[in-house]
Amino acid sequence: MANAGKGPAAAGDVVRLDAFTVASSKEMDGAALAINEQRFARNITNVVSTDEFGTIADGSVGEFMKFLPGITSDYTGGDARRFSINGAPAGNVPISMGGFDMASAAGAGTGRQVELDQVSINNVSRIEINRSPTPDTAGAALSGSVNFVPRSAFERNKPSYNYSVSWLMKDAERSFARKSPGPGWGEKTYKIHPGFDVSAVVPVSKTFGFTISGGYSLQYTPQSNVGMQWIGAATASNVAANLTTGRPATTPDNPYLAVFNWRDSGKHTSRHSLATTVDWKPARYDRLSFGFAYGMLREHFATRSQTFTINRVLPLNWAADHTWGQASIFNAATNTNSGQFAISNNGRIRPGRTLTPSLRWLHEGPVWKSDMGVSYGTSRIDYNDIDKGFFNGMTMQRNNVQILFDDIFYLRPGKITVLDPNGQRVDPSQLDNYSLVSANSVRQRTYDTTRQAYGNIRRDFRIRDIPVTAKLGADIKTKIRDLRGVGTETYTYVGTDGRASTTPATQAGLVNDDSPLPFLDTAYSERMPDFGLPKQQQVDNNKLWEGYGKNPTHWTRNANTEYTSATNASKRAQEIISSLYFRTDVALFQNRLKLTGGVRAEQTNIRAEGPLTDPTLAFQRDSAGAVVFQRNANGGFILNAAGQRLPVLLQPANAGLPYTQLILKDRGYQAKKEYLRLFPSINAGYNITENLIGRTAYYETVGRPDFNQYAGGLTVPNIEVFNPNDRITVNNVSIKAWQAKTYMARFEYYFGRVGQLSFNYFVRDFENFFQNVTSPSTPGFLEAYGLDEESYGEYLVVTQFNSPIGVRMKGFEIDYKQALTFLPNWANGVQFFANISSQRARGTDNFQDMNPFTCNWGFSISRPKWNLRLSENYRGIQRRGVIASTATNSIEPGTYNYRPKRLY
Template sequence: MNPTLRLLPSPILALALALVPALLPAQPAPGTITGRVSNPATGEFVRNARVVVRETGVAAVSEGGGEFRLYPVTPGRVTLSVTYTGYRDASATVIVAAGATVTQDFALVSALAAPGGALKLDAFVVSTEREGAAKAIMDQRNSMNITNTVASDSFGDNAEGNVGEFLKHLPGVELDLFYGEVRTVRLGGLGSEYTSVTMDGVALASVDANNSGSGAARSFTMEMASLNSMESIEVSKTISADVDANAPAGTINLRTKRAFDRAGRRVSWQANVSAHSEEMDFRAKLGPDEDRPSRKWRPGGIFEYSDVFLNRSLGIVLNLSESNVYQEALITSQAYNATPTAADPRPLVPTTLNFQWAPRFNKRFATTLTADYRLSPELHIGVGVVYNYADLWTPQRTTIFNAGSRVNVAGADPLLSFVSAPTGSVQVNPVAVSKMGETFTLLPRFGYKRGNLEVEGKFAYTDSTSWYDPLGRHQSIRDSNSPTAANVTFRAERSSPLSTDWRFTQVAGPDISNGASFTSPSFTLNDGRFGRMTLFSGEINAILKTARLVPVIWKSGVKSRQQFQKFEDDQLSKRFDYLPGGTTGGWANYRSPWEYDLGMNEGGIRSLSGGNVFMPNLRAIADLYRANPDAFRQNWGNDGDNFYQSYVARRRRYYERIDSGFLMGTASLRGLTLRAGLRWEGTSTEASEADTRPPAELRAAGFPVNAAGRATTIPGIQYQFLSQPRVKRTGDYDNLFPSASVKYGLARNLDLHLGYSSTIRRPSYVNLAGVWIVNDTALTVTSPNPRLKPETAANYAARLAYYFEPVGQLAVTLTERKVRNLFITDRLTAQEFGYTGDDELLGYEFITTDNGPGTIRMRSMEWEYNQSLSFLGALFRRLSVRASYTRLYAEVPRANLTPHLASGGINYTYNRLNFYTNWNWTDDVNTNLAGTTFRRHRTNVDAGAGWRLSPAYSLSVSVRNLTDTPYINLQRFAGGRTALTRNETVGQSWTFALKGTY
């Protein structure tokens, strides 16, 4: 090195270097290329098409409305190429002037089209078959999160609109079911409360009044969303710094349809009817209503209108849908005495047989309105309005046969046939479940783009309410509280140890078809469960694209989210005694005309007189109460316990505020893309609780107190818990959540994707504070744990994906989640829990949640394959197949973790005919931590077919659970015996539809 130069002062050297560019010839300012990518065959603008400048490698990905922007582009003649799986590459040559903007649009042509032509004849079919798969692949290839994206019509028609029925076909997804209907979904082996559900990236309110006493109160219930207004669904295994960190299992983002994604007007409608395999005829019959017959074929419909106005400045999409279905379920539960003696060596003897028959009407209405307005080329505003309403009416009619003491149960093989003890009994308890849910969501937003700068704002108000009201909605009391006929001897027989075709014949005792044989306990006039969640959020994000050294996209933003939750359950305050009825036979004159039926499992009941079992008429009892209320007395229970449970223990208020900010950068260099980010979240909580007076203060005021320190009279309970303003328990904590991802193109069609994110699961309020929740029906006590800490998780994921034409992929995804302070909910006996009382709770199970020790690893492996097989020849040009396998593993035992799952599907179109089938298989899964009870492996098959009458009209039929496969639970007993404990038969659900598209 020249020593003179080395001695120059550093400021002089810096100035000299800064002057060098000025001494060089002036460089022309780079230009910009903008445009749109469209698909004329479907009338849609294409998102996620890759547009590249061949000479320099400058690339962009088309966004909403098919729009793309290339910058910086060297002035002169350049060649653009567009690639999109399943379509032919498109190219164009443009001349770019220095500092100027050039517009170049592209129209894609399907690879199925003849050379030089466009595919038009089967536009509707193409959109629903190949287009959905192509969209998914391109979205996954361009996402920096490890995702699965699916178009909303990928698995056939879903007139009911249940998002969970759609998600069950994806790898890594497990279901939480209610009589065969999907209520919540689980990802990666974690519970539903570990998954965040958003709409267009914004969190939604969702509440289930039935979850007020469980740790799943944060779970999103699928009743509160409709698939019909969604364009696609994104399931992300990893998350970036620009989304909320409350998603250890991942996120499910519902992407709404947008008018600017389509070219011009589109109107579509569907008229459908649904039917259930148990009621396929057209006759009107009783049930679920006891007072009037009804037909079980139920009508529904979908209407959608989309258009753009004002020279494509205003775009509107309106979607209306209503689903009405009739379904049935029959649940058989069995319990055993597994303690043989020398006098009775039989390994298992049945003690109770419980049958719950649950016909139901299920109605859903949903409407979604999205409007987007371009104020200028740079500025646009928009709003989304979403309303969902759900109405479930299901009288769950239960009959319980109690066999009596083991020694007096006769039968050499009682698992097949036995005669009960003379002290046997029969309980009947119809429960009227009328559950409503309503959610309103308002989503204003704006976006500003100028050059390399983008600013977006998203705001949300979402209000969700869930409540039960059989008396007001269907003029029916809630339940009759298990009237019982005692000293009944019956014979029970079935065909095999795993079958549920039990046939009961009464042998002796009071006639079980006569209501005079049954007791008349207090009944519950109405259901009082209620829940509400209100959520406000607002966020401002800025995106800046820089190109110094390497192209980098910087994104930063701030957000505030406030959530209010309210749960109430005053059901026990609605307990009444019927005074003229006495203790037995009070409902003898109020027999339901709707006969009890075990025919779904080919079973039956025959009383001494040859009749069916008695079942109280809940509607008639409600009419009696309204006509003569003075004949009823309110029952507050022992020591006013029903008052305490209704107005103290089961009332909760909770407030949570989360403020956050983040910074994230995404850099691209040849085939390598890197993203790193850091998110901060500060959490403030406030729980409202009763300010309880101590026992000494009660005694001083003259109120009696029990050994537990609680007042034993209603005035005393009011004085102890309700006479002072409620106290507020507050908490504050904050966390940092780093995240990173790397995507590298190993070859043109082979991508390696690595991801890391840090997440949190905040405990539900019911897990932290409050009083014990005693369930006298399930014989459980739910106990809070004030020492429970939030869970934090470090999530690692890797995906290797090979993409091939036409429209196919083969991918393997590995994930590991290191969860610290894992919430573990277990069922303990009173002795294991440490309960020292001497009351009836000694026979209850205690349910509580605690933090697991140290750090626990959970792992998953997912294989997935899907492909269009058109390369096999003309006969297979519209055949597509898919398959997936998931392996889930937890370092410690976890209930309801399915170790193996698999799914697959076939979709084939020949001329005007289309048919498809989808199947899902789940392995045996333990339902308790000890592994003594498990749900048996199960295969579910759904299928459908369609006939295209014309380019505008089509007919379709679909069936769910084609093979009528039940859900079976088994128990492992000492000595190696395994016996059936639960069987849930749900039948088949059929839908027939006529659709028009213009």
């Protein structure tokens, strides 16, 4: 500070000081900035700085988010891609970047979940988890939403440049500087790879600045596992307890092992990212922000799985430590397949990329304030196999063997004995003991496109000395999901003799020519599997595809099946959501009580296309469009056994592909849907003391169904030849979205410096869950699909309706985080965090993403040049799907599959 005058001031004169800034406010570290935002938010939210956990070596934002309270990550292929908040399905958790919805091809499907494997954390400053929405946020946040705040040059007053170089490895593969088998077919590769990321935050002046970041990583992930299926526990029996013709019924306290499989799998994942933001203040009250983010991910994965299956067991020929299957019979007179073993391969290359430019204008005038923005996002995922020179899948097996499991312990059978029908031992590790059955290709491309524009204005004023802020806004969002692919192309191996087989010999004792040994993967067959299992010869899917190219007559294909598969995989949906909202903020009791409330209206319009199956499209019609019926030589109608006239077909029903092409149309089904929803919300926060805040909220949200609800297709029956077993099969486009009403309360205590402790409790009431039904059609239902009641009214409909039964969920969270500033100077930079989350819901199977208990903890030491951190993510046992129970299948009513507790 300095006197602005040229000389000393006289006594009593007014002294004008030069402008000054408090440096610490702009150089505030990331954690303090995030806690400050959370503390002064008008709703219930968690804000976390991405700097708190240090460098994420591969740039994966999922590896960061899994440690946040209330968040449950869903791992796919070893990557944290999808996320649930308080048990809500990942498809009902909106995720945005800088307030703009993110495009995501959602695993090449029709789901709404935003998968973050193509998103890098390098250019993200903070992550906001909004637990209670306000009227200016989307109504589809069933239990909350996530927003990534990009880095801004205006967060700093000095340039900052950072880089990091890393080596990426998994402890299961520690082979440094030497190649080992896999993950691809017939290859050896390095399993430890370098990675790097760079970033710059450059405030050029008080009115202009930019950020830029980029990164690259290549990481190998092993994915081996074992599985066991126990009859009477999670797998159903198929014959009565006293029968010898299958797997006899047993009681849940005396199960037996029927299937054992192990998987040897791995993948290489490469990530590329580039992002930038440009901030410019063209005038005192105005700011323009341009953002651009590009992310690319490429996965190359390959899986080899071996399965031993017992089909027949003599009653009680088992115990906890063994199961002895029956002997098979395979001769000219009898074929009894009591057991089999098989190997299946699966592997593709999955490249994907996401591109998101955005532009935002903020006006912070003395009277009026406004915020406007536009964005465009596009995401694409491909699945490649034969177009890259290899089959996706392969199956080889051997039937008609006897399988004996002995020395069973928690992981696997300690001993597996395989005998042929003559009682001779069979070595399942040798390819000559298998028959090559088939291979396949599953190529696909999925696009997801988002477009968004929004604008709002707000004004602060006082009513009887009470500060009030009114905000009016609108936005429009368009999302397009487009799926194309071949579905599944199956190549059946028949060899030179033209006969397919599932065992190396025929019933007559002749040797088949379907051995997979010519396609031996010499590299991967050297690998020693995990779990103490012996070496196993494996098939090279590259050689299989080369073999098809050289000898296509050794394989057969079904053009009709391939056309059906490709057509059923072709879907498109477009959704436009137009919103208008009004928000009011009021501060009472000298700003200690803050209220935020209002209402949001969303108009949703959906157009979708999917496959249409209609047998009447194969009917021959006259010039007037009337159906032509078959006649005999005398000119009379030809009738079936039920006395019904038979239409003349353009192609015979057994013609295969020509007939299917008539009745199955690519995107021949078109659906429309529109609806209006209102979303009221109210948030209240009260400063009990200077550092203790109590908050409450009430809000209503929806969980929209995935796009297959509209693009899933329509199948209608043959209306000219009535069959009482025929059905109309279609997803109900008129179904209502899930509805939720949430009551939430939270107490937050903020420590003197960087840190906070909070307790959150919520009650959430759900309604409009979906249930599958087969019911009579109604005129209104048929009208939604353009079906005539006179023609289709007598058929039952297989579809879904909203359940009248509601569900209540309750849960709580405890979140603690503190920078240990009370330690000596040499220990500066130490931070500790811990949080637990728990929720419960009864009477529903709709929340398979819900984990009843999760716990995260960790500490970190940060220095300008390095950081050290240790973090753990614990997930408790998680209930999955129910197992069907009948009087004869040995499954106790109320039995569920469970996912065991895990530590990440």
